[in-house]
Amino acid sequence: MKKESLVSINDLSKEEIIELLEKAKSFEQNPNRRVLEGKVIATLFFEPSTRTRLSFETAVNRLGGRIIGFSDAATSSSSKGESLKDTIMMVNNYVDLIIMRHYLEGAAQYASEVSSVPVINAGDGANQHPTQTMLDLYSIYKTQGTLENLNITMVGDLKYGRTVHSLLQAMSHFNPTFHFVAPDELKMPQEYKLFCEQNNIPYYEHRDFSEEVINQADILYMTRVQRERFTDLMEYERVKNVYILHNSMLDGSKPNLRVLHPLPRVNEIAYDVDNNPKAYYFQQAKNGLYARQAIICKALGIDIE
Amino acid sequence: MTTAKKELAVAALENGTVIDRIPSEQLFKVVSMLSLDTIPNSITIGNNLSSKKIGAKGIIKIANHFFKDEEINKIALIAPDATINVIHNYEVVEKYHITLHDTLRGIIRCNNPKCISNNEPMETVFHVTRREPLEVTCRYCHRSMKAHEIEIL
Ligand SMILES: [Zn+2]
16 A cells, blocks of 8 residues: 545545545454554644544554644744745654645645655544544545435535535535525535536535435434624524424434434534434544544555455 | 738737737736746737637737747647647748647646655646546646646646
8 A cells, every 4th residue: 555645535436445445444343453653643733623643642652653743823833934845844853654734725725735754634623624524524425325326404504514514525425415504695506516517416405404314314414503604693693593304303204314413513403302312423523533543644654364 | 911910010020929819817827927027028018908708818029039839738738728829931821729749748846745745846747537517637646626726837
């Protein structure tokens, strides 16, 4: 296996995605393996994200690797005005792999071009977050037994939500049907609808978050509707309670339905949903550990079993 | 004698390059894009000349200077119909249309302020994702820009 960076979910073919899902499954059965013995891995978080960093660092620790790095730009050399390139050139002298999160879009792509070791993108601004997408795919695969022919219903902020855009592109390999539920101001952008059309993927748009829409879904992918995304605050006031999932809304849903959310949530999933067996967002986050273990091994060219 | 040949004769260019059919409003942008202000050679610039094909046109004649493909092709962004005449010994020995390459390096500024290319001393890279009408996409942040949004570095 060759070493390679992961910058965007679009870097992966359908075969590579399936292979990563199989590896994630294997790591879930046994997450503690010392395959990173003797390796040093950098986690460079130019923007803080405790959730993502802890998931990556747990993945490395459970594989027996060691970690160096920083958890926000204030403590890093970039706060002294050092360029990203210079930081990467320094760090890649010391480590076997760089995991980085950055507030600027395209930062991971650029880092992967200048770095002598592979780079895994742990989020670059509003652009890409491929390990989030892999954990979403693994969660869907695990709960549905397949990725093929599913009804994926996305709810909330479909305009700015990078997780839904990446998930849409990744799922395009697997013959999905999409339902997009969003207020007018936060509708799925034209380019992604065009992408569906070009790939013969049926999609339906809804303004109402109705039980009719919920009842046909296999996956309900919820996102945050944030006040600062609205140009028209009247519109925000009108819709802010429309895209909230309550437990009673799941009464007529399919038995295999699972509710996903990239977390953290604000109020878009009521707490009474948490105890419903169809609520899957906490396990979803846990799946991130296995998905990231699989991705780290792929980036380093380490074949397990 | 063709019209082109008559015009060329005016400047009596013995050896060099003539860039013809530049839209008048883009002429001085082309001059700066090619950094002609830094070339010591003799340069003749004509503007607002009549052209059947593009209305008012500009023309640039540079003595004893020949462009590499990657130097000259970038002007296709603002002067897609421009033609290049290579002159040797008062004769046009080569005449061709410029074409925009699929990848444009260090030519365009990304209009996304949160793009890494606007915050790091690095070369921008754009891919031509559509030609008619023109659309380019940033390699780094994936922002797409149409012709009127393109800012030349
Ligand atoms: Zn950009």
